[in-house]
Amino acid sequence: MTAIPDVKPAAGEVVIPTSAEEAVEAFGDGSGVTLVGGGTIVLADMNYGRIAPSRVVLLGRAGLAGIARDRSQVTIGAGTSVQDLVGLAAPLGPCAANVADIEIRLQGTVGGNLCAGAGGEVPRGDLQGAFLALGATARSAGDDGIGTEPLEEFLTRRDERLLLDVSFEEPAAGAFASLSRPHTHDYTALAVSGVRTPGGELRLAATGVGSWGQRLPSAEAAAADPEQAGRAALGDVDLRDDALASAWYREHTLPILVQRVLVRLEEAT
Amino acid sequence: MKIVVNGAVREIGSSPTTSLLFVLREELGVTGPKAGCQQGGCGACTVLVDGSPRRSCLLPVGYLDGAEITTVEGLGTPMSLAPVQQAFVHHYAAQCGFCTSGFLLAAQAYLDRGGTDDREAIIEALGGHVCRCTGYVKIIEAVAAAARGDTFDLTTTAPGKYTTVAGGAR
Numbered sequence: 145m146t147a148i149p150d151v152k153p154a155a156g157e158v159v160i161p162t163s164a165e166e167a168v169e170a171f172g173d174g175s176g177v178t179l180v181g182g183g184t185i186v187l188a189d190m191n192y193g194r195i196a197p198s199r200v201v202l203l204g205r206a207g208l209a210g211i212a213r214d215r216s217q218v219t220i221g222a223g224t225s226v227q228d229l230v231g232l233a234a235p236l237g238p239c240a241a242n243v244a245d246i247e248i249r250l251q252g253t254v255g256g257n258l259c260a261g262a263g264g265e266v267p268r269g270d271l272q273g274a275f276l277a278l279g280a281t282a283r284s285a286g287d288d289g290i291g292t293e294p295l296e297e298f299l300t301r302r303d304e305r306l307l308l309d310v311s312f313e314e315p316a317a318g319a320f321a322s323l324s325r326p327h328t329h330d331y332t333a334l335a336v337s338g339v340r341t342p343g344g345e346l347r348l349a350a351t352g353v354g355s356w357g358q359r360l361p362s363a364e365a366a367a368a369d370p371e372q373a374g375r376a377a378l379g380d381v382d383l384r385d386d387a388l389a390s391a392w393y394r395e396h397t398l399p400i401l402v403q404r405v406l407v408r409l410e411e412a413t
Numbered sequence: 414m415k416i417v418v419n420g421a422v423r424e425i426g427s428s429p430t431t432s433l434l435f436v437l438r439e440e441l442g443v444t445g446p447k448a449g450c451q452q453g454g455c456g457a458c459t460v461l462v463d464g465s466p467r468r469s470c471l472l473p474v475g476y477l478d479g480a481e482i483t484t485v486e487g488l489g490t491p492m493s494l495a496p497v498q499q500a501f502v503h504h505y506a507a508q509c510g511f512c513t514s515g516f517l518l519a520a521q522a523y524l525d526r527g528g529t530d531d532r533e534a535i536i537e538a539l540g541g542h543v544c545r546c547t548g549y550v551k552i553i554e555a556v557a558a559a560a561r562g563d564t565f566d567l568t569t570t571a572p573g574k575y576t577t578v579a580g581g582a583r
Contacts, residue, residue, distance in 0.1 A: 158429045160475050180430070180473060187432055187471040188452035200430050204476040245541025247466045247519065248453055 156198035160205055164308060167206040171306040173287035177201055179306065181223065181256030184248055185268075208255065208308060216314045216342070222255025222307040226271070229254070234412070235320035235337035235405075239274035239351075242322050242332060255307040258282075258299070265387040270332040272299065272357025274320065276349035277337035278312035299356055315339040319408035321401040323352075323389070333388040334397060336360070336377075338405035340413055348373075348402065353381040353394065363402050370406040374399025414478040418443060419487030429475025433467075434458045436474045437484065445485035445514045449543075456542030459515040460484050466522035468541075485514035488521060491574075494567070496559050497521050503565040506555035508546035516542050520556045530557035 161167040171177055178197035180186045182204065189195045208223030211232075220229070227249035229240035243249055243257070258275065260268040275295050282298035283290065284305040295310065322335035334352035341347070346367050348360040363377035377398055383391040414425050418441060427436050434451070437443040437460070449457035451470045458469040461483035489495035494502065497520050507513040516539060523538040535556045544552065558565075567574075 158475065160429060183432075183471045183473050183476075184453055184468070187430075187473060190430060191432060191451045191470060197430075202429060202473055202475050204473070244453075245456075246538060247456070247459060247468050247541050248471075250465055251467055251471060 156196075156200065158200045158202065160202045162205050163207055167201065167203055167208065168285040168290065168306060168308075170201045171285060174304050174306065179203060179255075179259075181253035181259075182225065182251040184244075184252040185256060185260055203253075203255070209253075217311060218314055219309050219311040220254055221309045222253060222258075224254045225250055226252045226254065226257060229271075233314070234318035234408075235274040235277055235339065236271070236318070238320040239271060239322075239335065239337060242320075242325070242335065243270045244330075254310065258295075258310070259302045259305075259307055261303060266331045267333070267352045267355065267386060267388070268331055269299075269356045270335070270351055273335055273349040273351035274337040275310055275312070276357050276359055277318070277339045277347045278315065279339070279341070279347055280310045280312040282310050283308045296359070313341065316342045316344075317409050317412035319405045319412060321404040321408070323397055323401070330388060334394050334401065336398070336401040336405045338409045340409055346409070348377070348405065350377070350381065350398065350401075352389070353383060353398065360402065367406055370403040371399075373406055374402040377402045414474075416474070416477050416479070417481045419482070419484060425474060427474060430473050432470050433460065433462075433472040433474050433477060433482070434469035437469060437482070443484055443486060447511055447514060449511070449515075454541075454543070455512070456515040456519065456539075457512050459518045459542070461518055461522060464522070464525060466519050483518070485517055488517060495521065496562075497524060497556070499565050499567055500555040500559040500563065501552070502567055503563075503570045504551050504555035504558060506548060506551040508544070508548045512542060512544045512546075516544070516552055520552075520559065523556065524560060528556075528560055530560040532557065535560070 159170040161170045176199050178200050180202045208221045210221045212219045226240050226243050229236050257271045280295045281292050282295045283292045284307045286305040317340040319338045323333045332351050336350050339347045346364050348363050351357045360377045360380045362379045363373040366373040366376040383394045385391050415422055437446050446460050446469050447457035449455035453468045453471045460469045462480050489498045535553050
């Protein structure tokens with residue numbers, strides 16, 4: 145029998161940047177770097193030996209946390225805890241409150257949640273739908289320096305980038321609807337976020353319909369009739385079975401969640 | 414690096430990416446936090462970090478230089494239980510005990526942020542914790558009692574085991 149070592153040897157190189165600049169430098173072009181935000185995803189993988197990173201950057205002390213407002217523009221640092229979003233207006237506040245449980249929310253970060261890789265057995269990225277509905281932009285660093293782009297574009301290459309913050313214009317109205325949770329610590333099985341912009345534009349997005357959050361353009365186009373919009377949403381998604389819900393179940397519940405969001409948006413406007 | 418565990422300064426030799434749970438249990442021999450699922454799903458490893466509840470299995474110790482960690486060992490002693498521990502004893506909220514330290518620290522954090530005896534609020538606050546003996550009813554009753562400030566005479570509840578009477582006075 146092998147004795148349990150009382151000290152764990154370093155898992156390759158570990159860097160703990162203490163500023164955003166140091167974090168960007170430590171990330172470099174991102175090759176071979178495993179980023180840790182709050183640790184709620186990566187540490188679990190390391191505990192079980194599913195990953196053995198050669199170079200880890202621990203972002204928790206990089207000063208990336210905080211929520212700033214400039215008139216109607218809201219900027220949320222990638223290191224902000226999910227719990228810090230709970231008090232914000234819909235869709236973001238209720239979407240954050242729906243994530244896991246308080247201990248995970250206190251530890252998990254916006255950056256980690258948005259950038260989580262596809263989870264295999266479960267949909268990850270609980271907050272993606274809400275930020276997509278808000279029309280958020282992502283500021284990130286990578287091999288071509290620091291740049292800002294729509295979150296939708298960022299998500300497609302999020303594993304090559306270091307997310308610094310996300311920004312959006314405060315909506316005129318927002319709404320969120322989710323499947324009720326069988327247990328608080330589950331990932332979001334299915335949820336819909338909706339936003340009415342000050343200019344009157346409607347945006348709908350869902351979490352749990354695929355490996356990451358998605359806009360629902362057909363539902364947006366049919367929004368005048370919430371019931372029809374709910375059915376139209378099914379044309380925007382490619383539903384699948386996973387550990388949290390079957391495609392069949394999602395097919396029957398997505399239209400209802402879309403309807404609820406549209407009705408709540410109408411009430412809030 | 415150093416962390417403060419239940420008031421004592423401890424030097425840490427493990428790598429910064431090691432979980433706090435591993436450091437507490439294997440490097441420091443503090444076994445109150447339990448290694449349950451080790452992926453954040455069961456709550457048995459919950460500790461307080463600077464007063465805030467955290468899953469120690471998911472927390473890289475590299476984030477914690479200088480932090481104050483409270484485990485169940487720092488909550489109270491058999492002769493001087495914290496009020497929430499007294500409530501757990503009085504309401505028979507522990508069965509096998511494996512989940513209990515995690516529940517106690519989550520409950521303490523709930524009480525510290527002004528939690529009331531509202532059943533739904535307690536369920537939400539403890540929602541990340543699993544009791545495989547399914548003793549949830551008693552656990553919720555105990556936390557509600559502690560939130561109300563109920564007092565207990567544990568010399569009657571558990572004769573010969575505890576000397577604590579009411580509100581942690583002893």
